[in-house]
Every structure is written in C-alpha cells, then in structure tokens.
Amino acid sequence: MNITFKLFASLGDYLPASVRPANEMPLPVAEGATIAQVIDPFGLPPKLVHLVLVNGKYIAPDQRATHVLQDGDVLAIWPPIAGG
Helix, strand or coil: CEEEEEECHHHHHHCCHHHHHHCEEEEECCCCCEHHHHHHHHCCCHHHCCEEEECCEECCHHHCCCCECCCCCEEEEECCCCCC
C-alpha cells in the first residue's frame, strides 16, 4: 500500500534530497504498518517528532506505536516550534 509522508521545518532534512523542496514523498509501506514503523527507518530523533497528524487528525505520542496506517493516508510530522 502507499501513503504520503510529509516532514516539515527542520525534519525535511531527513527526506531524500530529491523531494526536500516539496517536503513530501509517496511512500510504499507494508499492510498493517504503524506510524512508529514508518518513522523509524528515517532516523528521526524522537524528541523532534512533536506534532503527528494522519489525514489532518492529531495522533498522541502513546498511540503512534499502535496506530495502523491505511492505503492513501497522509502522515505529516512537525518538530517543536518556538517563536513569539
């Protein structure tokens, strides 16, 4: 199955160089893959995986290891953002 994987702000550096300008890429994943299983191969530092959305819905940290992705899902991740 395929999902769209999006990384924003400084996390975009973890995407392949060819897709960094768009901050997203199509990603084939195994049936039954969880958010944590998708994130793991990209080597994202856990402290930088702050805001996680699937199809625009917030997924709490304690649900990321068990939330199973579906074909066509959009997984979007943002690091903590500071500002004022």
